[in-house]
Amino acid sequence: MRSVNRHTLLGHVGNVIPLKGVLKVNVASNREWQSDGERKSATDWVQITVLDKKQAEWIEENVGEGDLVYVESRVSNSSYDRAGEKVYATDVIAQLFNLVAKKTS
Helix, strand or coil, X not given: CCCCCCEEXXXXXXXXXXXXXXXXXXXXXXXXXEECCEEEEEEEEEEEEECCHHHHXXXXXXXXXXXXXXXXXXXXXXXXXXXXXXEEEEEEEEEEEEEEECCCC
């Protein structure tokens, strides 16, 4: 049986961070639930890594803080050595990045 590594996110852009060779986009997604009859909410932040150069350029030119975006991604795990210690990292890699709506003033 095949396995699937696909994650879907619909949320608002916090910021866009261009780095050497990649673009990082922080996206906020709100969730709500009820506990003991009280309505609660929280915001989860996910940092999306954009590796595709054309996609990154398009995002930098067209997407800004507060815009609503739809992202399909995969999770990638890696490790590296820092000062003699093994460090583990989990990245959310964008595969599809769509602008749903621009922030309204």
